Amino acid sequence: MKAVLLTGVSFVLTSIVVGNAYYQKKQFYPSVVYITKSNPSMAMLYIQAFVGVILMGKLMRKIFFGQLRAAEMEHLIERSWYAVTETCLAFTVFRDDFSPRFVALFTLLLFLKCFHWLAEDRVDYMERSPVISVKFHIRVLSLLGLLGMLDLYFINDAYYSTLTKGASVQLVFGFEYAVLLTVVWMTLMKYILHSIDLQNENPWENKAVYLLYTELIIGFIKVVLYIVFMAIMIKVHTFPLFAIRPMYLSLRGFKKALHDVIMSRRAIQNMNTLYPDATAEELQAGDNVCIICREDMLATCKKLPCNHIFHTSCLRSWFQRQQTCPTCRMDVLRMTRAEAAAPQQPPQQQQQPQPQQPQVPQMPQNLFQGFPGMPPMWPNMPQQPQAAPGTSGASSTTTSATAMPSSTAGTSTVGATSTQPTPTTTGTTTVPPIVPPMLPFMMPYGSYAMPRPPRNLAGVSAEELRAMEGQERENVEARLQWLQDIQALLDGAMVLINQYNTVATQTGIAGISAASFPLSQNKSDKKEEMKADSSQNSSQHTNTQGPGLQPTDKTDREDQKLDFSGLEGATGFSPAKEETIPAWEDPHEEEHNDEMHEVRKRRLQKFTQENPSGVKTEHKSQD
């Protein structure tokens, strides 16, 4: 109502101005001169022009959009404010060119920008509404055509103006319209993709991929445009402050598009290589509804290692965000790595009875290759961070898997040499920098890419994972294997330390000393324990450790638990184990914190006696 009144008043005032001029001069040309010479009259005419633009806008909105939705209106107003602010900033750069024509051009630009934004919003809305009419299609197409033509016209105009008259404010217009043209392209592509999607009864699988690539390409063009504009502006005028915000936004958009494309590619690759298609029988069993889209699964579906089945396309878009099973949240990449290690199971099990006898030269390096928690002083360490995440983690586990059998093949004489230098360990006093580098390594990988001695995993995951629920005996076996592996790792670490110490004593450097660590008196106990263990066979382990290894009810997370118990064994052995425990950031592990001073002792007991708290607390930390 107010708007109508204002429009009316403006029309009345304009007619008064024009009428007055004509009344005084009686002729057309003198009247025009009179008006242009009179400031109040010109001001009135400018206001009238502004009102005219607004009316024009309303008319176009009516034609192309009908009623605007609240969200669209909000969006429009918010963006307009930024645009107005930036236009004012641009005025300061081009104050020499300031003229009514200049203002008119900027108003027109702003006006067209609004329509570009509205078109974008409207096309996005296509995805959200179940009722898209023919009128909608006609409106969008004609609007996009009109906007595209206008953009091209103004770009052309700016181009020739710059060629003939040299660099001027036309540069800004040419560039702004070029950016708007990319917006038109993007909107058109989206419109086409949405339209094709609407034609299909089933969701169109590749739509998301096409959208991603379109966004990537348009984002790239935009970034290039902004950089070129920036360079030209700096050369010709000054730093274009008004272009900073849109430039930043387009850079951010491009970065996001790039990230999305990379994640999508990774997801597709993983899905194609790692997970099998679900068979018809598998689809028949179960309720046959994809949990992501809630539609029946008739098209191609993928089965995850946890036996949950989804549409390939649904799963792909989910994996773009994260690599877990949507239903049970299993870390699928990790499970797949475990599966990759599975074929190695039989030979490992045969060698299981004597894992305590490491071969001096190979054992330590190969072993620690699998442990990201190890400090970078070990030769193989630097490669680990790259190997751990992603699918390549499978190869790292495989490496340590193959390393284990060779190490376990060692003879008893080797075992003897490995334990021989024990006196030197207790004799020297320097603290090696093991602990501090450990912590940062453990945190990031602990969550998803923890390499592990794989034979246990092999016993746990894959087909058995399904069967595991309720089969307690297998759980026990798996755990026993873990404990045996821990033993092997401990021995390996021991050998490493001994080696270091021998070298250290030879070269005169201070070696690693157990005595320098807190509670070190337990260490020698431990060492004896180890020796004792190494002379025992695995059946004895079964007897002593069996009672403590009660399977928990959370069997489906078995490999995670085992994983951590294995790691705990490894870190627990290292002389500075007290410090490594808080690295898990475990609020539940109160027992450990409370009785920190007895940790070494208790852990010793855990290995040989019935107390399973080492395993259990680690499990808790995972829940």
Added chain:
Amino acid sequence: MILFDLPTNTDVMAGSALKRLLAEYKQLTLNPPEGIIAGPVDEENFFEWEALIMGPEDTCFEGGVFPARLTFPSDYPLSPPKMKFTCDIFHPNIYSDGRVCISILHAPGDDPMGYETSAERWSPVQSVEKILLSVVSMLAEPNDESAANVDAAKTWRDDRKKFLEIAERTVRKSLGI
């Protein structure tokens, strides 16, 4: 609440997010959970829902009817919707502007409070119904450890009587008394 004839999946051409929302709406309308009504605000836009939640029985919110607004992202159900009460409600897990803060509404990875485990987070397995049921149980049992409204959490913990009083006022207000 608009309850119109539901378009069936076969005669509606729609993107996957929209199809899932249609399916969920159908499900909610056919088998409404007790104490919850929900549906799109506008039948032309299925990404804005309105929900009415009855205060759970035997709690301080019993008898109240609380309106809320659900806003779905275009990549639903891969990302969670946002939920906001459109009435005044004094509760430890509801921001003073009405936004609901429960772990099921947080995507894994963003953790405003820094303690939620990923098991409770959003995943496509969740649904509008599950969200609303979680909200009902949140109304029944506030979690003052992860307070969105610190004031409310403090009152709940230290001055239960006052909290109950405010809740009663909220209930009466929600009924327009």
